[in-house]
Amino acid sequence: MEKLQFSFPAGPPAQGRVLAGVVGSGDLEVLVEPGQPGQTRVAVNTSVDGCAWLWQAVLERTFTDPGAAALAVEINDFGATPGVVGMRIHQALSELNLAGKA
Numbered sequence: 001m002e003k004l005q006f007s008f009p010a011g012p013p014a015q016g017r018v019l020a021g022v023v024g025s026g027d028l029e030v031l032v033e034p035g036q037p038g039q040t041r042v043a044v045n046t047s048v049d050g051c052a053w054l055w056q057a058v059l060e061r062t063f064t065d066p067g068a069a070a071l072a073v074e075i076n077d078f079g080a081t082p083g084v085v086g087m088r089i090h091q092a093l094s095e096l097n098l099a100g101k102a
Contacts, residue, residue: 001045001046001047001049002044002045002046002048002049002050002051002052003043003044003045003046004043004044004046004052004055005041005042005043005044006041006042006044006055006056006059006063007039007040007041007042008039008040008042008059008060008063008064008066009038009039009040009066010035010037010038010039010040010063010065010066010067010068010069010070010071011037011038011066011067011068011069011070012037012069012070013034013035013036013037013069013070013071014032014033014034014035014069014070014071014096015034015069015096016033016034016096017031017032017033017034018031018032018092018095018096019031019032019092020032020088020089020091020092020095021088021091023076023077023078024078025078025079026078026079026080026081026084027078027080027084027088028075028076028077028078028080028084028085028088029075029076029088030073030074030075030088030089030091030092031073031074031075031076031092032071032072032073032092032093032096033071033072034069034070034071034072035069035070035071035072035073036070036072037070038070039070040063040068040069040070040071040072040073041071041072041073042059042063042071042073042074042075043073043074043075044075044077045074045075045076045077046075046077046079047077047078047079048077048079054082055085058082058085058086059089061086062086062089062090062093069096073089073092075088075089
């Protein structure tokens with residue numbers, strides 16, 4: 001089990017909380033809640049060791065807008081593919097009405 005931490009510049013905190021997905025074989029869950037102003041923090045707990053570079057690449061595609069809402073994101077992964085990771089993150093952001101804004 002590997003625990004990774006990432007942070008990205010952001011604007012004011014988001015409003016609300018959401019859970020998308022479920023931890024299970026080949027899937028993951030994404031928990032999103034308001035973050036500290038100016039920063040989105042992403043904590044990844046994954047069953048696949050040695051893939052920090054891949055997580056960094058996937059997360060940078062989503063959290064590169066410094067004016068986006070500040071979030072605290074926890075991802076609990078059980079071997080999901082990068083496509084599933086992106087889908088779950090966007091699902092959670094859509095539920096917060098932040099798709100395209102984070």
